[in-house]
Amino acid sequence: MFDSTKVAVLGAGLMGCGIAQVFASHKLSVFLFDPFESARETALSKITSGIKSTGGDISATQYVNVVSDIEAAVANADVIIEAVPEKLALKQEVFRQIQPFVKSTAIVTSNTSVIPIKDIFDGLDFQNQVVGTHWWNPPYLVPLVEVVESEKSSTNVIKNMMALLTFVGKKPVHVKKDVPGFVGNRMQHALWREAIALVNDGVCTAEDVDVVVKNSFGLRLPQLGPIENADLIGLDLTLDIHNVILQSLNADKSPSPVLQDQVAKNNLGVKTGQGFLSWNEHRIQKVRDDLNTYLLNVTQQRG
Structure with a gap:
C-alpha cells in the first residue's frame, strides 16, 4: 500500500535526519530539505551513523535525496513532515513557502513537541490535509508518534497517517484534541x-x-x-x-x-x-x- 509513497522531510537537524532514516530504512523515497549548506553536508553522515547504531543496512541512504530547493522537495510528495526548530513563526513561514507547491492529496504534518497544530496552520489553506505528528528523540529508536487531530484534519488523513507510521514500524497514538503538549x-x-x-x-x-x-x-x-x-x-x-x-x-x-x-x-x-x-x-x-x-x-x- 505504501511502497511507492514519497516523503518530504523539511529540516535536516537531528529530528529531521532521524525521521528520514525511519522512512528510508523501509525503502521509501525521501526528499530531505534544509536551507543551510552545513546541515545538508552532514545529513547523510547523521543518517548513516543512526543506521549503524541500530545494526541496520546503510544502503538505506540511497533512498534519501538531500536538496536545497524546497519546491523540489514537496512538489511530488505524498507526505510532508516539517521538522524545523520549535518556533511558531518559523514553522508558519515554512508552510507559507510550500503552500503553492503541495499536491491537494498530500498529507501535511508538523513535528512539534508542544505547539497546538491549529496555531501552526492558522491562516493557511491546507483544509483536510493537516495533522500533527509528534516524534520522540531519537526517532529511529523511540516507537511512539503522537498523531494529533486538528480542526483542519480529516478522518481519512488521520487514518492514512496512522497506517503509514505502522507500516514503518512506529507505534502511533491518535490524539483527539489539539491541546498544548498533546499527551x-x-x-x-x-x-x-x-x-x-x-x-x-x-x-x-x-x-x-x-x-x-x-x-x-x-x-x-x-x-x-x-x-x-x-x-x-x-x-x-x-x-x-x-x-x-x-x-x-x-x-x-x-x-x-x-x-x-x-x-x-x-x-x-x-x-x-x-x-x-x-x-x-x-x-x-x-x-x-x-x-x-x-x-x-x-x-x-x-x-
Whole structure:
C-alpha cells in the first residue's frame, strides 16, 4: 500500500535526519530539505551513523535525496513532515513557502513537541490535509508518534497517517484534541514541574530527585502505565491517596523561581556545563551512550 509513497522531510537537524532514516530504512523515497549548506553536508553522515547504531543496512541512504530547493522537495510528495526548530513563526513561514507547491492529496504534518497544530496552520489553506505528528528523540529508536487531530484534519488523513507510521514500524497514538503538549509532554512536564518544585522548596536535592525516580516507579513505567497502575492498586485506594496528596502538589502556572534563576545565571545544563547538576564531557557522553544502549535493547526485545 505504501511502497511507492514519497516523503518530504523539511529540516535536516537531528529530528529531521532521524525521521528520514525511519522512512528510508523501509525503502521509501525521501526528499530531505534544509536551507543551510552545513546541515545538508552532514545529513547523510547523521543518517548513516543512526543506521549503524541500530545494526541496520546503510544502503538505506540511497533512498534519501538531500536538496536545497524546497519546491523540489514537496512538489511530488505524498507526505510532508516539517521538522524545523520549535518556533511558531518559523514553522508558519515554512508552510507559507510550500503552500503553492503541495499536491491537494498530500498529507501535511508538523513535528512539534508542544505547539497546538491549529496555531501552526492558522491562516493557511491546507483544509483536510493537516495533522500533527509528534516524534520522540531519537526517532529511529523511540516507537511512539503522537498523531494529533486538528480542526483542519480529516478522518481519512488521520487514518492514512496512522497506517503509514505502522507500516514503518512506529507505534502511533491518535490524539483527539489539539491541546498544548498533546499527551506525552503534558504528563512529562507535569512530572518535571513537581520535580523542580521539590528542589525549589528544599524537600530534596536535584540529584536525589533522579535517584528516587530511577529506583522506584521509573522502573515500572515501561511495563505498567499510570492508568494500569491505578486499576491495579484499586481505584478506591487511588481516590484515598488523591484526597490527601493532590492539594499539596505544585500547581504553578509559571516556571519555578529556581528554574528561572538558573537560566538567568546562564546555568543551562549540558550546553554550559552547569544546570541543576554539573556536567563534563565524560559524563555527557556516558549519559547519552547509556540512554541509546538502553533504548536499543528495549526496542530489540520488543521486536
